[in-house]
Amino acid sequence: MKSEIIAVGSEMLTPFRQDTNSLYLTEKLNEIGVTVAFKTIVGDRRKDLVGAIRNALIRVDILILMGGLGPTEDDLTREAVAEALSLTLRREAAQVAALHARAATWRMPMPENNLKQADVIEGATVLANPNGSAPGQWLETLHAGYRKLLILVPGPPNECKPLFDSECLPRLREVVPLRHIAKRTLKAAMIPESQADKLLAPIYNEYSDVETTILAHAGDIQLTLICSKASQEIAEQRVEELATRMEEALDDWLYSSEGESLEQIVLYYLGLRQATLAVAESCTGGMIAQRITSVPGSSRSFLGGAVVYSNELKTAFADVSPELLERYGAVSSEVASALAEGIRKRTGATLGLGITGIAGPAGATDTKPVGLVYIAVSDTQKTDSFERNFRGARDRVREWAAQQALDLIRRKLM
Amino acid sequence: MKSEIIAVGSEMLTPFRQDTNSLYLTEKLNEIGVTVAFKTIVGDRRKDLVGAIRNALIRVDILILMGGLGPTEDDLTREAVAEALSLTLRREAAQVAALHARAATWRMPMPENNLKQADVIEGATVLANPNGSAPGQWLETLHAGYRKLLILVPGPPNECKPLFDSECLPRLREVVPLRHIAKRTLKAAMIPESQADKLLAPIYNEYSDVETTILAHAGDIQLTLICSKASQEIAEQRVEELATRMEEALDDWLYSSEGESLEQIVLYYLGLRQATLAVAESCTGGMIAQRITSVPGSSRSFLGGAVVYSNELKTAFADVSPELLERYGAVSSEVASALAEGIRKRTGATLGLGITGIAGPAGATDTKPVGLVYIAVSDTQKTDSFERNFRGARDRVREWAAQQALDLIRRKLM
Numbered sequence: 001m002k003s004e005i006i007a008v009g010s011e012m013l014t015p016f017r018q019d020t021n022s023l024y025l026t027e028k029l030n031e032i033g034v035t036v037a038f039k040t041i042v043g044d045r046r047k048d049l050v051g052a053i054r055n056a057l058i059r060v061d062i063l064i065l066m067g068g069l070g071p072t073e074d075d076l077t078r079e080a081v082a083e084a085l086s087l088t089l090r091r092e093a094a095q096v097a098a099l100h101a102r103a104a105t106w107r108m109p110m111p112e113n114n115l116k117q118a119d120v121i122e123g124a125t126v127l128a129n130p131n132g133s134a135p136g137q138w139l140e141t142l143h144a145g146y147r148k149l150l151i152l153v154p155g156p157p158n159e160c161k162p163l164f165d166s167e168c169l170p171r172l173r174e175v176v177p178l179r180h181i182a183k184r185t186l187k188a189a190m191i192p193e194s195q196a197d198k199l200l201a202p203i204y205n206e207y208s209d210v211e212t213t214i215l216a217h218a219g220d221i222q223l224t225l226i227c228s229k230a231s232q233e234i235a236e237q238r239v240e241e242l243a244t245r246m247e248e249a250l251d252d253w254l255y256s257s258e259g260e261s262l263e264q265i266v267l268y269y270l271g272l273r274q275a276t277l278a279v280a281e282s283c284t285g286g287m288i289a290q291r292i293t294s295v296p297g298s299s300r301s302f303l304g305g306a307v308v309y310s311n312e313l314k315t316a317f318a319d320v321s322p323e324l325l326e327r328y329g330a331v332s333s334e335v336a337s338a339l340a341e342g343i344r345k346r347t348g349a350t351l352g353l354g355i356t357g358i359a360g361p362a363g364a365t366d367t368k369p370v371g372l373v374y375i376a377v378s379d380t381q382k383t384d385s386f387e388r389n390f391r392g393a394r395d396r397v398r399e400w401a402a403q404q405a406l407d408l409i410r411r412k413l414m
Numbered sequence: 415m416k417s418e419i420i421a422v423g424s425e426m427l428t429p430f431r432q433d434t435n436s437l438y439l440t441e442k443l444n445e446i447g448v449t450v451a452f453k454t455i456v457g458d459r460r461k462d463l464v465g466a467i468r469n470a471l472i473r474v475d476i477l478i479l480m481g482g483l484g485p486t487e488d489d490l491t492r493e494a495v496a497e498a499l500s501l502t503l504r505r506e507a508a509q510v511a512a513l514h515a516r517a518a519t520w521r522m523p524m525p526e527n528n529l530k531q532a533d534v535i536e537g538a539t540v541l542a543n544p545n546g547s548a549p550g551q552w553l554e555t556l557h558a559g560y561r562k563l564l565i566l567v568p569g570p571p572n573e574c575k576p577l578f579d580s581e582c583l584p585r586l587r588e589v590v591p592l593r594h595i596a597k598r599t600l601k602a603a604m605i606p607e608s609q610a611d612k613l614l615a616p617i618y619n620e621y622s623d624v625e626t627t628i629l630a631h632a633g634d635i636q637l638t639l640i641c642s643k644a645s646q647e648i649a650e651q652r653v654e655e656l657a658t659r660m661e662e663a664l665d666d667w668l669y670s671s672e673g674e675s676l677e678q679i680v681l682y683y684l685g686l687r688q689a690t691l692a693v694a695e696s697c698t699g700g701m702i703a704q705r706i707t708s709v710p711g712s713s714r715s716f717l718g719g720a721v722v723y724s725n726e727l728k729t730a731f732a733d734v735s736p737e738l739l740e741r742y743g744a745v746s747s748e749v750a751s752a753l754a755e756g757i758r759k760r761t762g763a764t765l766g767l768g769i770t771g772i773a774g775p776a777g778a779t780d781t782k783p784v785g786l787v788y789i790a791v792s793d794t795q796k797t798d799s800f801e802r803n804f805r806g807a808r809d810r811v812r813e814w815a816a817q818q819a820l821d822l823i824r825r826k827l828m
Contacts, residue, residue, distance in 0.1 A: 011627065012453075013440065013449075013450045013451065013452075013453065014440065014627055014638075015440045015441035016437075016636070017627075017629060018434070018437060023430075026428065027429035030428075030429065035427075036427045037427065037456075037457060037459075037462060038454065038455065038457075038462065039426075039427065039455040040452065040453070040455075041452065041454075042451075042452055043451060043452075045451075048451060048473070051473060052452070055469050059465060213425065213428055215430050215431060222430070224428075224430065278727075284704075284707075285700075285704050285707025285708070285712075286699075286701065286703030286704035286707065286721065287700065287704045288700070289700030289703075290698075290699050290700035292699070293698075293699025293700065293721070293723065294699070294808070294809065294812070296775055296808055298699075299723050299724070302723055303723060303724045303726070304721040304723035304724055304727040304731075305700075305720070305721045305727075306719070306721070306731065307693075307700065307703040307707070307718040309707065309712075309716055309717060310713065310717045310761075312717070312762070313717055313718040313761060316760060316761065317718075317731060346730060347726070347727060347730065360710070362710065362711065394710055395708065
């Protein structure tokens, strides 16, 4: 079945804000076999909204309207749907009572205007919204002889998502023909996108019944495989078969078979080896530590580290000798190694990571261009140092460098 | 003039990828007085695309199509526009030659299919694309008696944005009636969103000719004021007047009058005072250092710091005594102050920042809930410590804590 999501709100037609709810809704809809064929963003103008609803009713079976259900004059979704379908709005006593009760609980005044949130489209079912004052609505109707389903949900993400999960999905499962869907997410690090596609396209092209999506960002490649079949067993078998072949092709570029992040995998391996990690970051300025500590429970394996932007701190926190800094320069393989060793010894960690480079836009010399990064990993046996050249602006160089560093730790632990 | 942006590509109808180009295009269009009234996202299906184009031609004057200009079978934008307008496509010799020349430069093979990128819609002007093989197209036409402008631009951001700037904007300025637009961006930190709106709404509501947009994220509030007038002077005067009144109302919540980030402002004040900063981060795990070092040239005022996740590192890098940790616990006002003082003395910085808290989801005790954060700022005169309670999940607590810490440094330097 085909669906369209209409996001209502003039703020999403500015340069500053984007509809993001629809990504969540799309994932949930796909999981029960509903395709999203169109997304439309329309402002708070009634005529525009009525037109967009009529267009959608011609081209899809299921229409989801997000936003425009609040109490203000700009909130026009209920009115527009009623107009587009030539239906009436009735003010429902139970909803009026619920609004009064809510205002009383929060000790808030209850302006007359608020009551428009109690208006229900003729034939629609009210969908309870525990996190806000505007309920959703569910309307099955006939339009030009075809059965159409319209779902109205509130715009704020903390209202939209729970209401969609609890009120819409169970109802959708009853009206959408049953499909069995299997899904897997694989992830690989630092493989060039073109090389990944060259390796994988001949494989996934053989599986026209499995939808493969490739997403690439700063040294990270995510592959999502989705298959929909009459039986769950067959769907999972197809996804499993394709995933296994792709995993083999990706070899040790692959770091996750179940969608975990690279920092989660690094922490998993650290736990498995009963090892601990400390980092000394120059060019990434805390980005690696920040990624690792974003994972709950990371304190079990991550001791911490130092952000050693100045030469003095490289000496103070990681015991890099001033002579070494003088001789090779702060951005050098030797200093990266000294940082990794120094931070390991100073913290008592099993593994030490050192990273130094030129993130740009300034700081380049004749022999050391913007994007040059040295990364070293140290344990009690040895310290290995790696040279990399990343292209692009400051942010991009830092993101690639952090990703590469995490991947080198993963490879060390594998 | 009203415009619609149609983003073409099935990948933007998955849960994984979003159209982001349109935010950039919207900003540029608004600056010359063109409103974006609709955004539509449509997949690589010719019938869907033709329908979307026809809908758009009814409701707007300017239609921008992004994507679907490449060499593959899925790239159908040229064909769909021609079909929607009943125009022909002609293969242009000059474009064919350009494609061959490009393939030769890159030493790439030139499959027959690639040549479809040389197809030009009847009456259209070719827009050069220096960063890719598919050129854009510019088409002024009559549709149902109305003048319509269609612009086709490539989808990849690194092709779309420069092509739009160099080829489309100058042409748009010639066809769009001249409007003078003034714009200002104000930013405030740590003021509750509801309080900001209560303060500001009575003011900006008096200026119905200035469009005010409020964006809030993790303790950061951004206000954008845009005014379009017959003369530049009047537009700027109106924006200036409103901005001044809002600045006064925001008082010292305001940190930027020209759109700078909080980390830029902190670095600006550090430079002004010839001061340096070092940080000792526990719960934020490097996030503060990472934000500061994202600014080019930050090394002039930011020395670095320590990510002191374990108690041992709090002692090793910031000289927090084990007795203090034992007596008050790692998450305490006393330890935050010791971190700030310790890191300042150890690094020789003018200012030291210490932060410790419970980011969650685990780690809470009866007396110390998730979201409890202590932040201390230290200089040679004194050390001040602040207690905060942030609500929400781990990421949210960390983001609020980092924002609060940066704002406390700003206030210290003001």
